Amino acid sequence: MGFRGQKIEMISDALKSKFDQVIAHYPSKRSAIVPLLVFGQDEIGHVSGELVEEIARRVEVRPIEVEETIGFYSMLHRRPIGKHNFQVCTNVSCMLRGAEEIMAHCERRLGIGHKQTTADGLFSLEEVECLGACCGAPAMQVNYDFYENLTPEKVDALIARLKKGGA
Amino acid sequence: MPETMTTAAPSAVTLTIDGKTVTAPPGTLLIEAAKQAGIEVPSFCYYPGMALQGACRMCLVSIEKMGKLQTACTTTVAPGMVVHTENDEVRNARKAMLEFLLTNHPLDCPVCDKGGECELQDAVFRYGAAETRFMESKLHHEEKQFSKLIYYDWPRCILCYRCVRVCDEIMDVNAYGVAFRAAHSEIIPNRGEKLECEECGMCVDICPVGALTSGTYRYKTRPWEMNYTGTVCNHCGDGCKTTLSIRNNEIIRANNRDHSGINGEFLCVKGRFGWDFVNSQERLLEPRVRRNGSQAPASWDDALGLAVERLKAVIKEHGRDAVAVIGSNRTSNEENYLLQRLARSVLGTNNIDHHRTADYASLVGALTAAGAKDRHATMAEIASANSILLIGNDPTQQHPLVALQIREAVRQHGAHLYVINRNRIKLAERQAAVFAEVKNETEALASLIGDSPSGELAALREKLQAESDTVVIFGSEIQGRDVQRLVRWALALPGRTRFVALGDYANSRGAADMGLLPNTLPGYSPVSDVAASARFESVWGGSIPSKPGRNIREIIVDIDSGAIKALLVFGSNPAKTFGVSKETLAKLSLLFVADLFPTETAAMADVVVPAASFAEKSGTVTNLCGEVQALRKTMRKAGTRSDFEILLALARLLGAAWPYRTPDDVLREIVERVPGYSIALPHLLVGGAVPTRPEGAPLALERADLVFSSGDSLFTSGSVSRFSWALNAPEEARRPRGHIF
Amino acid sequence: MSDYESYLKGSPLEVQVISRRFRIPNITSIDVFLAHDGYKALAKALKMKPEEVINEVKNSGLRGRGGAGFNTGMKWSFVPRQSPKPKYVACNADESEPGTCKDRPLMEYDPHQLLEGIAIAGYAIGSHQGYIYIRGEYRYLMDILDRAIAEAYARGYLGKNILGSGFDFDIATHTGAGAYECGEETALLNSLEGFRGNPRVKPPFPAVVGVYGCPTVVNNVETLSNVPAIILNGADWYAKLGTPKNGGTRLFCLSGHINRPGVYELPMGFPLRRMIEEVGGGIPGGKKLKAVIPGGSSCPVLTADEIDVAMDFDSVAKIGSMLGSGGVVMIDEDTCMVKMALRIMKFYAHESCGWCIPCREGTSWLEALLERFHSGAGLATDADTALDVSYNMLGKTLCPLGDAAALPTISIVKKFRGEFEEHLKLGACPYERKAVAVA
């Protein structure tokens, strides 16, 4: 068992070599903490206890220092989330163009609320701050993919596609 | 090499604060410059000696020609600067910051541990903002227990980051962090929900509010219901000053919030929490006497009477040399002085010794021989040294204050630390400029000062040659002739050198200084020195035997051989420390023990008397740097008597007429008679630490197994710690000794 | 990437300098870039003295496009060149200011232009390492930049001895992970060093003590993207594109209630009214304009009566707001301004780093207050309390995030006080009522 009794997730060799590459970019290893967390989370799905320890070891800091950083950044998740993370922007530009309706629509269709995950683990939903997609408002990101000029219909189509296993 | 490197003093800066002309060296922070001018700028996150945060914004002041208010804690003085700390704009800003702080702060002052000594409460009292316009519901988190000794209440936390910094910067433990952000920012411990650390409690102490509280003190009392007495911690040899808070004749808390004394606000886990042995249920509270094989309660008169009766019988039958005395590492100088007087001039024997944990006699002898008797470093001088050579020991575990001084020397002015040790001790890992990891410190010393030191030792020696001011600190690994060699060599280095020997306990140094040794009188004169003996004989009357007595190993052997028939033990547990068997002790006609607890030795005694602890008596102790400080009586423990009282009673029963009424009477005699102890009493009485300059003949150490350290950890303290809840409760107490937090 | 094409609607009023290559197919590939004057500016700069490069940029009147509008050449000149420490260029690609999405096309459609700008900046200040700090959400842009960087290395525009000049320069991308505050330059440096993104006490400024304690120039993506054109065409040419002390063009992101939302490159000082009406095509549904956020959510809002202003740093400042980051958000007559204030405050309360008291407590207090007020449970004193709390934050926080939260609130309470009174009177939001009535 890892940190806080979580299940230990494996870290792939590919990820490990990516870690080495990233660390080499900086004069100080700890600079790599956030990138490593992000790349690690991309592979594992969340920031696992093992990931924290692995990163701490690699950049030569104590686990608590990694832990401090994690808490600061809103994209890092300490617990598993859904395969498709719907991040709906409701900040001003999007709000003015119907973002709240999009958010409410997602809640209805996915049957979950802010920062929740569907029982099948397929979807998570999150209301997020400005995504830098203001001119394509209302917008959201599903994982790293942008979806803009959203309408409830577009959201429905996307959910249907993702449910079928589309990307 | 010049003793001090002179750099041209940068010219002072003159500025105006609240209309006063203030001069300060360049680089001085405004908040400090104001303080020097008697102007208090309030602050929470600013803390002298720790990193600047600029977080709490309480110290905002207005500076002419600057658009916005500036934080006095981060702004440095500039020539011609005109500063206002009390205009309307500043006052309003301060009030605003307090109002902000109180928004999510639970206003539970009446039940908060910190009520009455809370910096937030004080600031609101002074600067207003008690009435809030905050109508929203407060954020809440449940209180967390970080460890057995430390609790965290998030809603009360004002995020001044003092705890994080004190743990990182001062303690070098790094057990705290800050997690999350915005209004959800939170202090987190290093092991998930728990702290794993030295449990020094510095974080609790430094917390300006009631967010971090102590597991031993919380909810016990209110600050104004206690009496406060400054005294000296009774654990290790560093001699931290501590203020004991007493309520209903019971110690509730220890701290040093007034920053007085050699340790400032520092206390380690033993100092801050480990005094609770005093309150232990297992304290001996009545004398016990062995009759028909088993111990039974007895009156003081019966117990002392029986002891004296047996002593007299032994002397009569076997002679004075059949009596031996073992003294304590924790009793006061006055008590130690009287104990050896009892042995030498009442019982008439030099068979007196104690568990020597550092070879002070050799250090004093070597320095005297070299004409350098003033080269004992004080605790403060460790922190201000340019360079430190540390041989043996593990100060982080055994001498937390010395370790702190070493870290401060490195942190505050980049001192170089050179470590020679068989273990990868934390100071070696974290602070050392050069670390020579060796098999054995004694051999390493020989190599270091020999013709061709090898490897790291060569590098270390070369660097030391270039240092201007070095404090040499060594443990019990270096003793006897090696101390003499080390001192001779180090004094011949180009720079100035001073010395510290690391003795284990609160009065280890004082025990040696006061002559709890078979071959030296108080102040290290040989017992064979007629003139030195005369110094004492002239006040004690009678004569002091001039033949050295038996050392502790010989005493034990001769108990076994039957040559020693009566043994008096004060505050010591030789059965455990020296592994003296029950069978051996059973051979004695009299085993007399004065102690706080039913130790292994006390269990074998014919007469056991309950002694008073450090908190229950007055006197002085000498720390490992040779600094004398006053113990103050803070409470009474019914049934016990101080060793001073016990010794007085024994002397009387043995027919000696001693003139002392109080420990002060003894101290005056020490000051007058003991070489190097002619200290200024007024300084002592106001709580100061007064350095001594003992001198003595360079006597050879009789054998190699007389000086050794108990190797205590942060959580142990000889035979005492097992009677402390606080030193056993933390998880960390079960870590292997030397574990690095 | 998806719908991004819809951003580049184009307008005949545009003056395309940094966006001039946006529509060229495959411009992200170095060959295409080279065929369109790519890396010519770098070659030219490497033949100039570093001080000459700095002077050229200084004289061009290029001011920081990240928000504060500080003269870029001036900032570069603060780097102590004689310092023995390494020097760094940190490109701020954290673009998180609500209403702002201009750095995105710059990286997506012309990544080499940015790399070229960074390399020139590095040469000018004597640096050998640049970092591009990209907000975590912009992962696809990081991939684009990483590919461009690899190409530039392969062709010798990065790495050792660039174009035989003896100048060595490396660039690496660095991802953030969701924190607006990391766009603040000193917080960015902390984040780049692997710490929490808390800001640092200033002074010292990054140009003197930056990342790893070394002199560091922090510049926005758009700022650096302008550098190659300035070097190629000269300071005068660039300065003349804009207004006095406000050289060149800038990318404006029109969003909110506007017919043609998009990113447009317009000369500095372009009139706001024309921007709304002619470039953006006016307000949808023929509705009336109520307010405009002129440069991202940190700026005080302008009322419909205040839009006759030239969009340059000094002119907008003169009327009490800021040009900021170029995010121009139009707000129509049917919008509740209390709700706007609430949404803006919710953002700052979420993004405050929590380090200093007035920001941490002030933003969360104001969010709760506005939430309660907007929901109809307002008190008569709330508007004044909100004003007062904002003023208590203003100018008293460690970094400007506190101001960024206070300023829009102050402007909304002051300029739309009537809407606050209406909420009080109705015990509900009048606009939500209207919506219900219409539905």
Ligand SMILES: Cc1cc2nc3c(=O)[nH]c(=O)nc-3n(C[C@H](O)[C@H](O)[C@H](O)COP(=O)(O)O)c2cc1C
């Ligand atoms: C809270 C806050 C957030 C900021 N976010 C950004 C940002 O996302 N991108 C950016 O370029 N500048 C941002 N800035 C401005 C930077 O601090 C800095 O001024 C800028 O990177 C300097 O580059 P420039 O001179 O090229 O504008 C922010 C400032 C503050 C106070």
Ligand code: SF4
């Ligand atoms: S103003 Fe203070 S709390 Fe807010 S983001 Fe800046 S430093 Fe952090």
Ligand code: FES
């Ligand atoms: S004391 Fe200056 S900001 Fe806290």
